[in-house]
Amino acid sequence: ADVVKDPDVEIVVELIGGLEPARELVLDALAAGKPVVTGNKELLATAGAELFDAAGKAGVDLLFEAAVGGGIPLIRPLRESLAGERVERVMGIVNGTTNYILTRMTEAGASYQEALAEAQQLGYAEADPTADVEGHDAAAKAAILAGIAFGVKVTDADVHREGVSGVTATDIAYAGRLGYLVKLLAIAEMVDGEVAVRVHPVMIPREHPLAAVRESFNAVFVEGAAVGELMFYGRGAGGRPSASAVLGDLIDAAVNLRRGAHAPIGTLASARLRPIDELSSQFYLSIEVADRPGVLAAVAGVFGEHDVSIRSMEQVGLGDEAELVFITHTAAERAMQATIAGLDALEVVDRVGSLIRVVGPE
Numbered sequence: 001a002d003v004v005k006d007p008d009v010e011i012v013v014e015l016i017g018g019l020e021p022a023r024e025l026v027l028d029a030l031a032a033g034k035p036v037v038t039g040n041k042e043l044l045a046t047a048g049a050e051l052f053d054a055a056g057k058a059g060v061d062l063l064f065e066a067a068v069g070g071g072i073p074l075i076r077p078l079r080e081s082l083a084g085e086r087v088e089r090v091m092g093i094v095n096g097t098t099n100y101i102l103t104r105m106t107e108a109g110a111s112y113q114e115a116l117a118e119a120q121q122l123g124y125a126e127a128d129p130t131a132d133v134e135g136h137d138a139a140a141k142a143a144i145l146a147g148i149a150f151g152v153k154v155t156d157a158d159v160h161r162e163g164v165s166g167v168t169a170t171d172i173a174y175a176g177r178l179g180y181l182v183k184l185l186a187i188a189e190m191v192d193g194e195v196a197v198r199v200h201p202v203m204i205p206r207e208h209p210l211a212a213v214r215e216s217f218n219a220v221f222v223e224g225a226a227v228g229e230l231m232f233y234g235r236g237a238g239g240r241p242s243a244s245a246v247l248g249d250l251i252d253a254a255v256n257l258r259r260g261a262h263a264p265i266g267t268l269a270s271a272r273l274r275p276i277d278e279l280s281s282q283f284y285l286s287i288e289v290a291d292r293p294g295v296l297a298a299v300a301g302v303f304g305e306h307d308v309s310i311r312s313m314e315q316v317g318l319g320d321e322a323e324l325v326f327i328t329h330t331a332a333e334r335a336m337q338a339t340i341a342g343l344d345a346l347e348v349v350d351r352v353g354s355l356i357r358v359v360g361p362e
Helices: 022-031 041-058 075-081 096-107 112-121 136-150 169-177 239-259 295-305 333-344
Strands: 012-014 036-038 087-093 180-191 194-205 217-224 228-235 280-290 310-318 321-328 349-358
Touching: 012 022, 022 036, 022 041, 036 041, 036 239, 041 136, 075 136, 087 136, 096 112, 096 169, 096 180, 096 217, 136 180, 136 194, 169 180, 169 280, 169 349, 280 295, 280 333, 295 310, 295 321, 295 333, 321 349, 333 349
Parallel strands: 012 036, 194 349
Antiparallel strands: 087 180, 087 217, 180 194, 217 228, 280 321, 280 349, 310 321
16 A cells, blocks of 8 residues: 555556455556556456446556466557457467366377376466366456457356366367367457357367467457457466566557556446346266167167257277267257256166367367
C-alpha cells in the first residue's frame, strides 16, 4: 500500500499473485492515475472486467503480457495487431506442466503417476499439482484469452474444465495408433454468435502444428476470418521468460505515460456463454465389457438410441473381459453424455473409461 501511495512511484508492478490484496492495490494504483503491470492470472481471470474499466476511466495502462504464455508475445498481438480481425478461435497449450506429463506418457510410455513424479523432480510440477493437472491454471488463462479475443466478460468460473489425471497409458497408445496425440487444450471460440470457453484433453492429428509442441513449451493457435491461422510458440513459464514479458510491459507503460497516452482494453460486453453441452465434437470413448455374445449389439444399441454414430471401433481381449474403444462421428455433447449414462447402466458394461474429444477432419 505504501508503494501505491508513494508520489515518487509512477508505475506499479504487481507480482504478488492471488486475488487479495492484489485487486485492492491495483484498483488503488489505477485510481491514483498510475499505470499497472501485472502477471497475475488469477486476478485477471476473476476481476479482469472491473480492472479494465478502472484503467479506462483513469486513462492509464493495465498491461499483463506475463499472465498468459510467459515470455510468448501473445496478449499484445491479440489486443493490438489483431484489433481489426474477426477472431474465430483461440486454441492452445497454455500449461507447461501438463504438456510435459503428456509428452512423457507419449514418448517414453510412462504412466500418468510416473510422468507426474518426473515433472515434480524437475521442478515443472508443484508438490501439490492440482492447479496444473486438474486444469485450473489453464482455465484462468483461457478466461483471459477469451475476454481479449472476443471482447466479452469471462471469468475462470465460466470455463468448463477437465484435467489430465484421468488420461491413461492405454488412451495415449490408442491415440498414437489412430494417428493422434493427446494434449490439454484451452479453447475459446465463437459458435453461432456465442462464445464457448473450455479446457480439456483433446486428441489432435499428428500433422496439426500443436502436436509438435513438446515438454514444457506452450503454443497458442489463433484462427481469424481474414488473417487465417497464426501460431505463437515458446516457453510459457519460468522466471526469465516471465521477467522478459514484464519488462516489455514496463517499457510500454513508461513510454505511454510520457506521451500521455494509454492502450485501453475497452469495456467488455456481457454475453451469454455457450455451455459445453450445447457444443458438438467427435469423441474417443473406452469401455470395459464382459466378453460374451450379444455385448457389441447391446453397446451399439445405446449409441444408436442417442443418435451417436460410430466411426471406428477396436476390441482387445482381457481374459473374460474385453476393452472396446470407439471413435465417433461428430455428435452433440449432450447426446454423448446421455450415451455414457446409458452404457453405464448396461449390465454387460463393467466400467466406462476415458472420454476424450477429437479435433480434426472425420
